[in-house]
Amino acid sequence: MDPMESIKATFFQECDELLGDMEQSLLALEAGEGDSDTINAVFRAVHSVKGGAGAFGFEKLVGFAHVFETTLDAMRSGTLDVTPDGLKVLLRASDVLNDLVQNAKGQGAVDESRVATLKEELEAMVGGGEADDAPEEDWGFKPITLEIGAAAPTSEWTLRFKLTAKMFANGHEAHLLLNELARLGPNEVCLDASELPDFETIDPEGAYFSWTVKLPAETAEADIRDVFDFVGDESIISLAREGGELEAPAPPASAEIIDVQALIRQAKAATPDASELKLAAEGAKEAATGNKDSGVERAAQAGATIRVDLDRVDNLINLVGELVINQAMLAQSVEDSGITRSPNVVNRLQEFEHLTREIQDCVMAIRAQPVKSVFQRMPRLVREIAASTGKQVRLVTDGEATEVDKTVIERISDPITHMLRNAVDHGLESTEERIAAGKPAEGVVRLAAFHRSGRIVIEVSDDGKGINRKRVKEIAVNKGLIAPEVDLSDDEVDNLIFLPGFSTATVVSNISGRGVGMDVVKRSIQALGGRIAISSIPGKGSTFTMSLPLTLAVLDGMVVMGGDQTFVAPLTAIVETLKPKQGDIRNLGPKGAVIAVRGGYVPLIDVGVALGWRTHAIDPTQGVILLVESEIGGRAALLVDAIQGQRQVVIKSLEANYQKVDAVAAATILGDGRVALILDIDEIIASKLRDVQPARMLEAS
Amino acid sequence: MGLKVLTVDDSRVMREMLLMALTGAGFEVVQAEDGQHGLEVLPGAAPDVIITDINMPRMDGFGFIEGVRRTERYRGTPILVLSTEFDAAKKTRAREAGATGWIVKPFDAEKLVAAVNRVAA
Numbered sequence: 022m023d024p025m026e027s028i029k030a031t032f033f034q035e036c037d038e039l040l041g042d043m044e045q046s047l048l049a050l051e052a053g054e055g056d057s058d059t060i061n062a063v064f065r066a067v068h069s070v071k072g073g074a075g076a077f078g079f080e081k082l083v084g085f086a087h088v089f090e091t092t093l094d095a096m097r098s099g100t101l102d103v104t105p106d107g108l109k110v111l112l113r114a115s116d117v118l119n120d121l122v123q124n125a126k127g128q129g130a131v132d133e134s135r136v137a138t139l140k141e142e143l144e145a146m147v148g149g150g151e152a153d154d155a156p157e158e159d160w161g162f163k164p165i166t167l168e169i170g171a172a173a174p175t176s177e178w179t180l181r182f183k184l185t186a187k188m189f190a191n192g193h194e195a196h197l198l199l200n201e202l203a204r205l206g207p208n209e210v211c212l213d214a215s216e217l218p219d220f221e222t223i224d225p226e227g228a229y230f231s232w233t234v235k236l237p238a239e240t241a242e243a244d245i246r247d248v249f250d251f252v253g254d255e256s257i258i259s260l261a262r263e264g265g266e267l268e269a270p271a272p273p274a275s276a277e278i279i280d281v282q283a284l285i286r287q288a289k290a291a292t293p294d295a296s297e298l299k300l301a302a303e304g305a306k307e308a309a310t311g312n313k314d315s316g317v318e319r320a321a322q323a324g325a326t327i328r329v330d331l332d333r334v335d336n337l338i339n340l341v342g343e344l345v346i347n348q349a350m351l352a353q354s355v356e357d358s359g360i361t362r363s364p365n366v367v368n369r370l371q372e373f374e375h376l377t378r379e380i381q382d383c384v385m386a387i388r389a390q391p392v393k394s395v396f397q398r399m400p401r402l403v404r405e406i407a408a409s410t411g412k413q414v415r416l417v418t419d420g421e422a423t424e425v426d427k428t429v430i431e432r433i434s435d436p437i438t439h440m441l442r443n444a445v446d447h448g449l450e451s452t453e454e455r456i457a458a459g460k461p462a463e464g465v466v467r468l469a470a471f472h473r474s475g476r477i478v479i480e481v482s483d484d485g486k487g488i489n490r491k492r493v494k495e496i497a498v499n500k501g502l503i504a505p506e507v508d509l510s511d512d513e514v515d516n517l518i519f520l521p522g523f524s525t526a527t528v529v530s531n532i533s534g535r536g537v538g539m540d541v542v543k544r545s546i547q548a549l550g551g552r553i554a555i556s557s558i559p560g561k562g563s564t565f566t567m568s569l570p571l572t573l574a575v576l577d578g579m580v581v582m583g584g585d586q587t588f589v590a591p592l593t594a595i596v597e598t599l600k601p602k603q604g605d606i607r608n609l610g611p612k613g614a615v616i617a618v619r620g621g622y623v624p625l626i627d628v629g630v631a632l633g634w635r636t637h638a639i640d641p642t643q644g645v646i647l648l649v650e651s652e653i654g655g656r657a658a659l660l661v662d663a664i665q666g667q668r669q670v671v672i673k674s675l676e677a678n679y680q681k682v683d684a685v686a687a688a689t690i691l692g693d694g695r696v697a698l699i700l701d702i703d704e705i706i707a708s709k710l711r712d713v714q715p716a717r718m719l720e721a722s
Numbered sequence: 723m724g725l726k727v728l729t730v731d732d733s734r735v736m737r738e739m740l741l742m743a744l745t746g747a748g749f750e751v752v753q754a755e756d757g758q759h760g761l762e763v764l765p766g767a768a769p770d771v772i773i774t775d776i777n778m779p780r781m782d783g784f785g786f787i788e789g790v791r792r793t794e795r796y797r798g799t800p801i802l803v804l805s806t807e808f809d810a811a812k813k814t815r816a817r818e819a820g821a822t823g824w825i826v827k828p829f830d831a832e833k834l835v836a837a838v839n840r841v842a843a
Contacts, residue, residue, distance in 0.1 A: 024742055032735040061779075065732070068777050072806045073735040075828040190791065192800035192822035192841060201840065251823035251841065 032073040036122045039066040041397045043115055048400060051108045060103060063111070064093040070118065079125040082118075085136060089114050092143045101147060110142050116401055177238045180245060181258040183231035186224075193252050195232065201248040206237035231258065238262070331427070334387050338574055341384045342671035348377040349692030385572050389424035392470045392479070395434045396421045399441060399468060406445045413452055413462050414445055419469035425477045426572035432549055433479065433569065436542045440481040440565050441466060443539070448483035448563055458560070460484070476551075477571055482564035488557040490514045496523065515555045515563075519543045549573065550593045578670050578699065579647065580691070581661040584629025587697040589670055589689060590659065594702040596648045598664065601641045616641070616658045618648055627660045631705060632684055632698075651703040659705070672699065724748040725842050728769035730760035730786060731804070732778040736827070740773060740804075743831035749838070757781030761789045769799060771842050773825075773834075776805040776812065784819045791820035800841035804829060 043066040049055045050063075071086035092111075095101035117131075117139045124131045180202075184195055202208060211233040218229070236245060242260070249256055352370055360366055396418050407414040425433075449455075449464035456462055469480045490511060497503045497517045509517075517523060521540040546553045551569035570577070570593075578589035579598075605617045606625065615622040625646075627638035639662060647659040670689035675682055686701035727749045729740045737753050744751045752767035754760035756778040772790060776783035783803060790796045800822040805812070808826050816824060822841050825834060 028735060028738045028742065031738055035734050065777055065779060068806065069733045069735075072733060072827050075806065076735070076739055190797065191817065191820050192798050197840065197842075251837075253817070 029077055032077065033122065033126050035073065036070055039069055040115065040119050040122065041394065042066060044112070044400060045397055047108060047112050047115060050103060051105065051112070057097065060093065060097045064090065064097050067093055067118070070122065074125065077125075079121075081131070081136070082121045082125050085114075085118060085121055085140060088140050088143050089118060092146050095147045107146060110139070110146065112404075114139050114143055116404075119401070176262045178236040178240055178242075178245065178260065178262055180234045180236060180260045181231060182234075182249070182256050183258055184228050184252065184256055186226055186228045188252055188256060189226070189228055195230065198248055198252065199232070199234070202234055202236065202245070205240050205244055205248075208237070209235040329387075334384075338384050338388065341381050342574070342673070345377055345381055345671055346690045346692075348374055350690075350694045353693045381575075385426065385574065386424070388427045388574075389571070390427050390430050391422045391424050392430065392433070392477075393421040395430060395437060396468060396470070398434070399437065402438060403441060403445060403466060406442055410446060411451070412445060412449055412464060414449065414464050414466055416441075417465060417467045419467065420471045423470040423472060423477060424571075425470075425569070426574070428573045429477070429549060429569055429571070432545070436545055436553075436567065437468070437479065437481065439539075439542050440567075441468065444481055444483040444485070444563070444565075448485035450486050454486075458486075472571075473568065476568045478566060478568045480564055480566050482562060484562040487559040487561055487563055488515050488518070488555070490559070493517050512556075515557050518555070519553070547593070550576070550591065552593065574672060575669050576672050576689075576699065578668060578689075580665040580668050580670075580697065581628070581645075581647065582663045582665060583627070583632075583661045584634030586629065586632075586634050587665070587691065587695055588628060588632075588661070589668075589697050589699045590647055590649065591686075591699065591702065592667065594649045594651070596650050596656070599646050599648065601644075601646050601658075603642050606641050614638075614641070616646065618658065623648070623656045623658050625658045625660055626705060628700070628705075629662070649702045649706070651706040657706045659700075659702075670697070670699070724750055725770045725838065726750045726752065726768065727838060728752045728754065728760065728764065728767045728772045730754045730757060730772070730774040730778070730783070732756050732775060736775065736804075739829075740834075743829075743834055744838070746831065747835040747838075749835075757783060757786030757789070760786050761793075764790065764793065764796065769796075771838050772796075772799055772801045773804050773838070774801060776803060776807060776816070784815055787816065787819040787821050802837055802841065804834075 043063050046055060046059045046063045046066075050059055067086050067090045071083055071090060074082040074086060092101070092114075096103050096107075101107075117136055120129065120131050121136070123129045182198070184193060184198075199210060213231045213233065214229065216229045216231075217223070223229075245260060246254070246257070352374065355366060355370060399418070400416050403414055403416040444466045445464075449466070450458065450460075452462050455464065465484050467480070467482045469482075471478055494503070494509065494514055494517070497520065498505045500522060502517065502520050502523065503509070518539045519542075521538070523538055523540065543553050546567050546569065549569055550573070551567055553565060553567040555563060555565050557563040576589070577592040579592055579595060581588050581590060599618070601616055606614055607617070607622065608614045614625040616625045625641065627635075627644075629635045630638050638660065641660055644660050644662050645664050647661060647664075648656065649659055650656050668691075670691070672687045673689055675685060675688050682698075684701050684704045685698045686704075687699045689697050689699060691697050724747075727744050729737060729744070729751060730753075731737050731740065732755055737755075741751050741753065752763060752769060754763050754767075757774070758781040760772075760774065761781070774783045774786055778786075781789075783805070787801055787803075790799065790801060801820065803813075803816045803821045803824045804827055805824070806827045808824075813824050823837060825837055
């Protein structure tokens with residue numbers, strides 16, 4: 022990648038982080054939890070966005086950030102009070118800033134009128150528009166052209182300058198200035214050392230010399246003055262053309278000195294934390310020069326996080342996967358060799374296994390990230406839906422620090438977004454309805470995350486009206502999703518909303534009605550190996566609960582045998598396992614069979630045959646049935662020879678190592694070194710449903 | 723071996739842009755994320771020139787410059803301030819603290835390198 026492009030990518034990444042943190046800070050202030058540091062942090066975030074945006078020429082972004090920053094600066098310096106109304110403006114301004122960032126990224130349009138409105142509101146807060154001040158290049162020196170009548174342009178320049186002790190202390194060097202001047206043309210330098218005192222009284226850090234330099238006539242005055250722009254104009258004693266009068270010290274410079282003193286006092290007065298600053302500096306100096314211990318301690322504080330390429334972590338995870346497999350193989354070999362009677366071997370082996378598991382957990386934890394990055398995008402979403410539906414909504418989040426694998430994080434944002442939309446749009450009643458029902462006008466939507474039995478659970482709940490079961494059932498019947506006479510439990514009715522093509526809204530609203538229903542949410546969650554459920558209490562509200570695996574690198578699977586091969590079926594897809602009785606099996610002609618399960622028939626698929634390891638299906642009564650469900654809700658009975666047990670396996674991609682194989686999701690290596698294929702349940706069911714009489718499916722015995 | 727430059731900026735983007743501009747000119751670069759961090763890495767970095775931002779968390783640029791100037795070995799090391807701000811009071815305060823020069827962001831890589839060369843002893 023072009024280095025500038027890569028830095029730009031970093032900029033956007035940084036923007037997203039800053040904007041996220043900023044919103045958190047603003048919300049904390051709104052909740053009355055922030056302090057002066059919080060508003061400072063918000064200021065710095067906007068300031069950083071502005072700085073980076075300037076570097077890439079995002080003018081609109083810079084313009085808005087500048088106005089925003091000015092208002093924040095007034096707040097942090099205490100000239101503007103932080104009021105609830107003010108915070109509302111800041112929150113909306115942060116949304117606009119976010120829009121502008123996304124727009125700069127090339128994503129999404131910007132509502133120009135909204136930008137303009139917010140700009141005005143921000144400016145109004147600090148009291149009218151501010152003067153346009155264009156950046157200057159450096160110390161603020163403005164070259165002034167002096168008309169010196171007597172001076173002919175042909176006469177050469179005479180410059181006298183002197184450096185003060187302070188200038189030397191600030192890192193300036195006379196020889197550097199002389200070098201710079203030498204670049205302007207051939208010159209003549211004369212050192213005046215007349216002020217140099219006796220050796221006894223000399224201050225080694227004092228400044229005693231001044232220089233007189235003659236420069237060519239064609240040199241521009243601005244170029245000469247430019248040499249001194251860092252040092253400051255005060256260093257120039259005089260600058261004039263030969264024959265002309267020696268020019269007095271530049272008036273703006275001396276004027277500035279007086280002004281400067283006042284400004285310093287002002288600046289000091291306006292910075293109440295100056296003493297704190299000094300203390301911090303003292304402390305830091307101690308660390309800089311100080312002993313090892315405090316240095317180490319500080320380093321620990323400063324280096325609480327490191328950034329590592331994801332590739333490296335993935336590589337490590339892969340290797341640890343190998344290690345786990347190797348450990349299992351070693352344990353098996355040791356057992357086979359019959360030396361397990363030695364307690365030493367057994368103990369060390371157990372210890373090894375324990376350590377391996379621990380390493381695996383630690384490595385997985387590296388990729389784990391708090392769900393905060395997803396959660397913090399949600400308040401804005403809820404604000405917007407609330408505004409467009411005219412409802413009053415408060416979003417409460419909980420468990421933001423809950424960690425989950427990065428691959429999972431990237432994919433839970435959409436389902437959460439949709440569930441929140443649903444909660445506000447369908448779950449909560451309108452303000453009038455709420456008041457009529459004796460509820461507070463403001464509805465509460467709660468988004469929470471927590472760990473439960475090795476999985477992450479994300480809950481979206483609302484205190485709305487709950488699911489209208491009668492209406493849900495009616496719709497399901499009308500749409501032909503269920504038979505009218507079916508008797509369903511409350512739970513089953515609630516879960517009807519996950520059926521494909523179901524939508525409870527009588528009018529398709531522009532918020533939830535985007536063509537995706539809860540079925541899509543359910544499918545995307547199942548694709549991650551997760552499950553979703555709903556519970557609802559009429560009049561009190563609904564809660565959506567989704568549970569997801571903490572990682573996509575390992576999988577809980579059922580190890581099964583089929584046609585002398587070992588397979589792994591993902592546990593999440595298995596509904597139940599059963600031993601079929603002869604009476605449950607119905608042969609459908611010579612090419613297929615179905616099995617009766619709980620009053621319904623599902624297709625019977627012999628896994629060994631489906632994958633081509635044998636040509637004849639076994640007698641179902643001799644095998645075991647795995648009743649599986651695909652992500653789209655299709656069911657099938659997988660016939661296998663035997664179940665070996667439940668195990669956590671490390672997923673090895675076949676695409677990465679070989680190529681995509683039909684009906685196989687991935688592979689893994691078992692403890693005894695055998696390669697086992699992980700079944701792609703969806704594909705197996707889909708191919709079965711597509712082809713009612715698959716060629717491979719031969720006559721059942 | 724080229725000049726060694728310590729850059730102090732809380733923005734990762736700025737640090738990367740400085741890195742690109744400075745290493746492109748053959749300088750060696752050491753980075754710090756704020757003033758406090760800058761003072762911590764200072765002894766190990768042993769820079770010939772320092773470039774610092776002003777608005778930073780934990781310790782701002784003024785505090786950092788004062789800290790550097792209080793460290794015997796770096797009392798005369800040139801320090802360039804690189805900031806989006808440009809008001810005279812801030813500049814004066816930086817100069818009082820011991821800054822050598824001031825460059826306004828966004829910066830031009832060539833000008834920045836020229837400025838570094840100009841102050842480097």
